[in-house]
Amino acid sequence: MTASVTVLPVPARPRRTGATKPARVAELIREMIIQDTLPPGAPIRERALAEQLQVSRTPLREALKILAAEGLVEIEPHRGAVVAAPSPTEMRELLQLLGVIEAYAGELAAASATEEEIREITALHYEMLAAYTRGDRLTYFHRNQAIHLALVRATRNRTLVAHHGRINARVYRARYISNLETQRWEKAIEEHEAILAALQRRDGAGLAAILREHVLRGWDETQILLAAQVAS
Structure with missing residues (x-):
């Protein structure tokens, strides 16, 4: 049976300058x-x-x-x-790899991020918290992703940025789904508080450990939600 296509309103989000x-x-x-x-x-x-x-x-x-x-x-x-309909095995492998990439990015970013970049990430963090308070999951997700991307860009490692972008795009839907369950969403907020604190302390090892665990915990919750969707 063909799925119906209904266009939902897309909330305002940061636009890429000069997007085609x-x-x-x-x-x-x-x-x-x-x-x-x-x-x-x-x-x-x-x-x-x-x-x-x-x-x-x-x-x-x-x-x-x-x-x-x-x-x-x-x-x-x-x-x-x-x-695309990636298998659970493929998704797990991609998110495991993403966890490693983001952990390494966190270690580098803690040393290389400028004070301006840290202020930008802090501002995104509070915008994300505001969306969480409103219960606005989509805006929350976009600010969440903006934080992760800003951390990776702060490494100034173009190869790392490129590989992260390719892997992250493939798990985009899974990362959104991971916060549909309220308890996981609350836990993700706690983890992001820890991410910001580690960055502000420039604690590379601590930031790496938090980011790796953050990505993998998201996958644990996503598996449960996807299984529930299949069962229904």
């Missing part, structure tokens, strides 16, 4: 994927989606190529695009 139209369309589709408006395995009907997003099919197809490169969409010759 395909990049903006990819961002909208990415939101639909993480919120299960386009669930794993769902076929993407280009004409219907283009009409709903009010774009032509050319930028839509370019957007799908962007998402395919990220691993969120699979494009099958002569059949079109479908939302």
Whole structure:
């Protein structure tokens, strides 16, 4: 049965300066994927989606190529695009790798981040807390991701940034799902408080340990939620 496609309003989020139209369309589709408006395995009907997003099919197809490169969409010759449906084993392996990458990034960032970068991450942290207080999971998720990306960028290691970006894109939906359970969401807030404190102390070893555990705990909760979805 073909999944219905309903475009949800996308909350305001930090925009990449100079983003192209395909990049903006990819961002909208990415939101639909993480919120299960386009669930794993769902076929993407280009004409219907283009009409709903009010774009032509050319930028839509370019957007799908962007998402395919990220691993969120699979494009099958002569059949079109479908939302990727990675196996639990693949997701576990990706998140284990991401935990290692973010831990190393934390160790480097504690030494290399400028005071301005630490202030930026602190500001994002409090924006994230405000979203948590409002119960706004999507805005919370975007601020959460902005913190992780800012930490990685603060390493000034372009190779690390590139590899992190590729892996993180593939687990984007899983990282969003991990905070749908209220107790895990509360625990994630505690972990982010510890992440910020370690960064402000410039405690590289401590920050690395917290980040690795933070990513892996998120996967533990995601497995439970995904299993519940399958059972229902």
